[in-house]
Amino acid sequence: MTTFPIDKIRADFPILAEKIRNKPLVYLDSGASCQKPNAVIDSISHVYRHEYANIHRGVHTLSVRATDKFEAAREKVRGFINAASTKEIIFVRGATEAINLIAQTYGKANIKSGDEIVITAMEHHSNIVPWQMLCEQTGAVLKVAPMNTKGELIFDELSALLNDKTRLVAVAHMSNALGTINPVEKIIAAAHALNIPVMLDGAQAIPHIAVDMQALDCDFYVFSGHKLYGPSGIGVLYGKQALLEAMPPYQGGGDMIKTVSFEKSTYAGLPHKFEAGTPSIADVIGLGAAIDYLNEIGMANIAAYEAELLAYSTQQAKQIKGLRIIGEAEDKGAILSFVLDKIHPHDIGTMLDSLGIAIRAGHHCAMPVMDFYGVPATARASFAMYNTKAEIDVLMDGIKSLIEVFG
Amino acid sequence: MxxxxRELYQEVIFDHNRNPRNFRVMADANRKVEGFNxxxxxRLTLYLKMDGDKIADASFQGxxxxxxxxxxxxMTEIIKGKTETEADALFKIFHEMTTGKDEQINLEAVGKLAVLAGVREYPARVKCATLAWHTLDAALKNEQKSISTE
Incomplete structure (x- = not known):
C-alpha cells in the first residue's frame, strides 16, 4: 500500500477537494458513477477547443483530426480489454444500451419460442429487463441461476440449467449490489462445452479487474465509460467479430450504411454497422484518456489497493453492533453493502450526507436481490482507487454516531 | 454530530419511528389502499373505517x-374523527408545506405535522413524507388500486 501513489491520484481528481455541507467530501458511491481525473476533463475540453468536428465525413482538416482521435480511442479500448480487433469494439451509450442491442439484434435473430436464456439471481435490472422484453417478443423463457446466502452464484445450479434449448448465458462479471465476482471462466467453459455463447455484464467489474477478451473467450462483454473514470453517456459493446458480422444492425441511419437508395440500402462493415448517427465524439476521446490514465497506474496495482480498502472496511464494519453486511462472497470487489437494525437505508444516506459522506441507499437497481435478503433496500459504500482508509474511518464513525442518535 | x-429529524420523528401509532391491521376497515415508493x-398499507363521510378509525402496516x-x-393520529373534506384540506396544506415555495404556510393549521416541514430542504426525501398522504388521498377517493410515488 505504501507504493500506491494515493496522494497524487487524489490530487488528479479535482472534485475530491469539494466541501459538502461544510465537510470534506468522502465519495463512496463510485459503484454508481466514478469521479473524473483532470486527464479526462482536460481531454474533453481540449477536443472542443482544438479538435472538434463530425467524424467519418468531411475532407476538411478538423474532421480528419477528430476522426483520428476517435478511432485512436477505439484502439485504446481494444488494447485495454485485449480484444483481437477494433472491429469488435462498438461504441454505445452505456452497458444498458449494449445489452439492449444484443437482445434486439443477436437475440431476435437467434432466439425463438421455447428457447432459454440463463441469467443469475444477482443481476442488475439492466441485465434482466432487456431479456424479459425479448422473451415477451419471442416466447423464449428466462431461467435464473440461484445464489447462496453469502451472495455467491451456485455454479452447479447454473450448470444444471444449461441444455440444448439454452441460447445465451448473460451474467454479471461483478454484482453491483453485493460486490460478488462471479466465476466467469468456469461459466464460459461450461456454456461453451454446449456451444452456448456467453455475455458478461462488466459494468461493475471493469474499473476493478483487468480483463482480457482473448483469454476469457467470452462472446460479448459490455461496460459503461462513466464507471471507468470516463464520461457518462458512452459505453462499449465488445463482441466476437464473427458474431457481430452475422448480427443484423440495431439502429438505422447515417454512418452505418455503405449505400442508400429508396429501393435498398447496404450496411457498413464493423464496427460502424452498429454506430448509427453522430456518436458522443468528445466523450469517446475522454474515455480513451481515462484508459491512458488507468494504464499509467496499472490495473493490478489498483486491484491490490482496493482489496486492502475492502478488507479494512469489512473488518471495521463487523465490529459495529447491529450492522449486517449484505454480500459476503469469497471473491468480492470493493463494495460494502449493509443494513442496520431498525434504521432504514435512506435515513442512513441522509445522515451520512450531512457529514459529507456520499453513499448509495436504495435497491441498487437489483430488486430481486433485495427480495432474496428480505430487505427493502441497503446502504452501499463502494470504493474506488482514490479512496483511503481514513475515509473509511470517517464512514464508520458516522455509522456509529447515527446508531446512537436513532437510539 | x-x-x-435537527430540522429534518426532530425528536417527534424519532419517537414516532420507534413507536409508530396505530400500527396494526384493521379487520373491520372499509377502505384499504397500498402505497409504494x-x-x-x-411500503405501507393504510386502513380506514369510514362512518359516512367521517374517518372513524385509521391504522397502517408496512x-x-x-x-x-x-x-x-x-397522519393516522390527526385524521381520526375528521371528515373527508377536512382531511382533504389537511392533505393540501401538508403538500404545500413539504413541496411548495410559499414561506407563509400556516403551521398552526397542521398542528404536530409541522415537524415534517423540514423535508422541503431535502428534495430526495419529500416523497418519504408525502407517500402516506397520497395513499390517504386514494383511500378517500375510494380507489382500490395501489399507489406509487413514481
Missing part, C-alpha cells in the same frame, strides 16, 4: 424510513 439535520422501497414511518403515524 448531526446538527445540520419504488425509489426507496417504502416498513419505511423514519420520515415515512413518522409521517404515516402522525
Amino acid at each position: 448531526f446538527e445540520d439535520l 419504488p425509489l426507496c422501497g417504502d 416498513s419505511g424510513c423514519a420520515i415515512s414511518t413518522a409521517s404515516v403515524s402522525l
Whole structure:
C-alpha cells in the first residue's frame, strides 16, 4: 500500500477537494458513477477547443483530426480489454444500451419460442429487463441461476440449467449490489462445452479487474465509460467479430450504411454497422484518456489497493453492533453493502450526507436481490482507487454516531 | 454530530419511528389502499373505517424510513374523527408545506405535522413524507388500486 501513489491520484481528481455541507467530501458511491481525473476533463475540453468536428465525413482538416482521435480511442479500448480487433469494439451509450442491442439484434435473430436464456439471481435490472422484453417478443423463457446466502452464484445450479434449448448465458462479471465476482471462466467453459455463447455484464467489474477478451473467450462483454473514470453517456459493446458480422444492425441511419437508395440500402462493415448517427465524439476521446490514465497506474496495482480498502472496511464494519453486511462472497470487489437494525437505508444516506459522506441507499437497481435478503433496500459504500482508509474511518464513525442518535 | 439535520429529524420523528401509532391491521376497515415508493422501497398499507363521510378509525402496516414511518403515524393520529373534506384540506396544506415555495404556510393549521416541514430542504426525501398522504388521498377517493410515488 505504501507504493500506491494515493496522494497524487487524489490530487488528479479535482472534485475530491469539494466541501459538502461544510465537510470534506468522502465519495463512496463510485459503484454508481466514478469521479473524473483532470486527464479526462482536460481531454474533453481540449477536443472542443482544438479538435472538434463530425467524424467519418468531411475532407476538411478538423474532421480528419477528430476522426483520428476517435478511432485512436477505439484502439485504446481494444488494447485495454485485449480484444483481437477494433472491429469488435462498438461504441454505445452505456452497458444498458449494449445489452439492449444484443437482445434486439443477436437475440431476435437467434432466439425463438421455447428457447432459454440463463441469467443469475444477482443481476442488475439492466441485465434482466432487456431479456424479459425479448422473451415477451419471442416466447423464449428466462431461467435464473440461484445464489447462496453469502451472495455467491451456485455454479452447479447454473450448470444444471444449461441444455440444448439454452441460447445465451448473460451474467454479471461483478454484482453491483453485493460486490460478488462471479466465476466467469468456469461459466464460459461450461456454456461453451454446449456451444452456448456467453455475455458478461462488466459494468461493475471493469474499473476493478483487468480483463482480457482473448483469454476469457467470452462472446460479448459490455461496460459503461462513466464507471471507468470516463464520461457518462458512452459505453462499449465488445463482441466476437464473427458474431457481430452475422448480427443484423440495431439502429438505422447515417454512418452505418455503405449505400442508400429508396429501393435498398447496404450496411457498413464493423464496427460502424452498429454506430448509427453522430456518436458522443468528445466523450469517446475522454474515455480513451481515462484508459491512458488507468494504464499509467496499472490495473493490478489498483486491484491490490482496493482489496486492502475492502478488507479494512469489512473488518471495521463487523465490529459495529447491529450492522449486517449484505454480500459476503469469497471473491468480492470493493463494495460494502449493509443494513442496520431498525434504521432504514435512506435515513442512513441522509445522515451520512450531512457529514459529507456520499453513499448509495436504495435497491441498487437489483430488486430481486433485495427480495432474496428480505430487505427493502441497503446502504452501499463502494470504493474506488482514490479512496483511503481514513475515509473509511470517517464512514464508520458516522455509522456509529447515527446508531446512537436513532437510539 | 448531526446538527445540520435537527430540522429534518426532530425528536417527534424519532419517537414516532420507534413507536409508530396505530400500527396494526384493521379487520373491520372499509377502505384499504397500498402505497409504494419504488425509489426507496417504502411500503405501507393504510386502513380506514369510514362512518359516512367521517374517518372513524385509521391504522397502517408496512416498513419505511423514519420520515415515512413518522409521517404515516402522525397522519393516522390527526385524521381520526375528521371528515373527508377536512382531511382533504389537511392533505393540501401538508403538500404545500413539504413541496411548495410559499414561506407563509400556516403551521398552526397542521398542528404536530409541522415537524415534517423540514423535508422541503431535502428534495430526495419529500416523497418519504408525502407517500402516506397520497395513499390517504386514494383511500378517500375510494380507489382500490395501489399507489406509487413514481
